[in-house]
Amino acid sequence: MYDLIVIGGGPAGIFAAISAKENNANLRVLVLEKSQKLLYKVLLSGGGRCNVTNGLFNPMDLIKNYPRGQKELLGPFYQFGPKDIIGWFEENNVKLKKEEDGRIFPVTNRASTIADSLLLRAKLLNIEILKNQDIEKVYKENESFKVFEKDKIFISKKLAIITGSSAKGFEFAKELGHSVKKPIPSLFGLNISKFTLKDLSGVALKAKIKIKGSNFSQKGDILITHFGFSGPAILTLSSIAARYLFDKNYKAELIVNWVPGLSEDEIFKKLKNLKNKKFQKTLFSENLFHLPKNLWIIFLDSFGETFNKKLKDIPNNFFLILSKKLSSDSYTIDGKTTNKKEFVTCGGVELKEVNFKTMESKICKNLFFAGEILDIDGVTGGFNFQNAWTTAYILGQSI
Template identity: 55%
Template sequence: MTHACFDPKLLIKNYPRGEKELLGPFNRFGPKDTIDWFESKGVYLKAEGDGRMFPTTDSSETIINCFLSTAEKLGVEIHTQQKIESIEKVNDEFHLKMKDASLIKCEKLILATGNSSKGHIWAKELGHTIQEPVPSLFTFNVPASPLSNLSGISFEDVSVEICKSSFSQSGPLLITHFGFSGPAILKLSAWAARLLNKKEYSFEIKINWTKDHSLDQITQKLLKLKKNHQSKTLLSENIFKLPKNFWRLALRRLKIQDDKRLNDLTSKEINELSKLLFCDNFKVKGKTTNKEEFVTCGGVTLKEVNFKTMESKICKGLFFAGEILDIDGVTGGFNFQNAWTSAFLAGMPAS
């Protein structure tokens, strides 16, 4: 529903697109206002350990019912199965031509069609520039990954970098049948959404399995371990708190026997191990949707919108809310918060 982050300056850091523009709107209607709004309707939210917020019922129906009953109480008319053929601005009015040839006229109009291409077409016809929609929030496919046997194993905190770019992220990582998933990968896919689309999802990543240790720090740690625990093995010591199966496979990849005593590790082997832990390279080819969640990067250009009212700067009386705008957040409730905030701000002047 939202994210338990109540400082707008921190909250905006979760939006690869829209960071600057959302600061003002979040100060006026942020996660706390979302929680209060739902509570005032008898819907209570709870926060998970990582900040994601859900209704206490754990059911999306609670939210749907809340909106439907609130709309009914306020006398909002809902027309379903009514296809709009075109939207035109005629003097100070919008003319919505319906498929059944009827005409709906209004002075104020909010476009909240999510990532639908139809919404983008209407916004364009009304004078707006559309940033090309491309997917955000996806997992990376690594065909022939040497780690595919570790599918299902997760790592607490690693850092991942897209080679030959300035994009890197750290956090938990999950090995899947297809390649890599988990928050570090999803965040990276969101921040680098445009670049990865340009590369047609064929690129290289490097993983530092120790998160932020330098190559030298890793080597020094291994040398110290060798000195202090000569008769032990790497598997029994498990430095950097990495999963045991990962160590086993790492040693196999470097053709080092896993029962080799630390004292018997050669300098070459220590150097190779350090390099593998510091900079493990993988070739990514393709992407997979994260569960069924997908979010689109792209939409109505932000500089064409007044973020105090969500009204278009180009077409008076036209307002935007939600994902139709070139705004998207990382996973964790941030996309919904953008929808609640912009809808609240647009709803005031448009009503």
């Protein structure tokens, strides 16, 4: 009989097993992984570089990056946060570096550095790991758990279900008495119907974005792509509005303010001032709001000949129309495109049913959860792995 069986050989599963053995070397710990590759998502992550965590060390700042799980993660982050996982990797001979935007990567820029160090540590701690074990069923009998693979049964005193967003993991949780919030995607780009800016694919700029008729808005970098919009602010918007957009079948209006610091009125005033000062010039020559040149030209061209004239010959009401376009440009969202560098599931095991001091179920004694199976997800920037490290660490310590 094992002391602990972990179902799932992802980052949270492997790290939970490590944490348990680092805390008590005498435990018999087994990790069961469905596929033949351990830490599969780590290897894919961050475009192959693995964005391990984020340089936001203050838990109060850190939690703001979790549309779901904010309240529950505060205490755990004080116990084991980004500084701790950085320290852990350093102790295990992995040097990490912080990029300008706060994201933290291995200095090698290779996700395999992270995966290798976790697996080496697991080996040194004598953690048993079995691959190709597609667990089909689990149940609790008296004081132990029975874990069924096609033709094997494993028995343990404690069970950790750390299966990420896999449907089977959610089924196991439900069978053991838990409620699961419907899993849906988070962190995606927005497809725009009849996208007029597709020729500008690759252009990045700051903007303020909002989903019309909702309170969901963001300010930050957006990226114009051939299908619509992506980039950090769009991904964050997709995360905070994940359930809203899902319910609307990814059909909504996106309102973009291309001059994020200014309102429609302020834009109008600036245009009028320009007309007074530089009346012999045209708007094409004066890129008043410092927009990428091609974007500015596309906007002005969209009004036909209107803005080809000298400023003195343009009536003020045309400036009103342009101010409206710049401050609340409207695009029809008609779908989503998965972000290739990082994506995550919104939904999972209900947080109120888990004790975040131990990661033990409040419903089924000796059952534990960590990582993405929980109804926790972060925006991009290393926050999803930090959830995995933190919850797995606490789980392991409490075994």
